[in-house]
Amino acid sequence: DAKTTQPPSMDCAEGRAANLPCNHSTISGNEYVYWYRQIHSQGPQYIIHGLKNNETNEMASLIITEDRKSSTLILPHATLRDTAVYYCIVTSYNTDKLIFGTGTRLQVFP
């Protein structure tokens, strides 16, 4: 599976958009980009995933660059409850498991 690189921490003001970057320069053609988050003392929670096209759901948007070497998770209007560790994971269609890195700790402040 391709390795991902994320900044260890980020801050965001409440109500503003939070843009979390992820670098996956060694991604191959059949590998998906997944995002999960983990609020303190809880299990990780699925956010969104994509292959090539940008994706949007009720939680977030995922923007994948054309060369697929990086992506950005966007929380359009961050709230205090979005404070969590966000994990970017790349895994192949044939791999039935998710391998987590250390993620980005997002702190949303009032």
Next chain:
Amino acid sequence: EAEVAQSPRYKITEKSQAVAFWCDPISGHATLYWYRQILGQGPELLVQFQDESVVDDSQLPKDRFSAERLKGVDSTLKIQPAELGDSAMYLCASSLRPLAGAGELFFGEGSRLTVL
């Protein structure tokens, strides 16, 4: 909304003792995973089941850890004997079908183990 159930939520034990964690996945989820998460790190996959069969236990320390899912539903993770370095959160997750693009694991709240 259906959830992955885990127990106990917290466990404190002394080193060399045995400890067991239980997980009941969401009904109908054939795939079950156990992860270990050391404080400040991301979850580390220990074992993966498909129904009652182990699919991947390559990261499971088999000298002291064992996992079973006898009837393909709930699962138990055991540590014997526990060591100080086993202090961590043990997370169970399940999925309805192979991730293969479907992408969603459902995690339980975890069992936090402290070994003294």
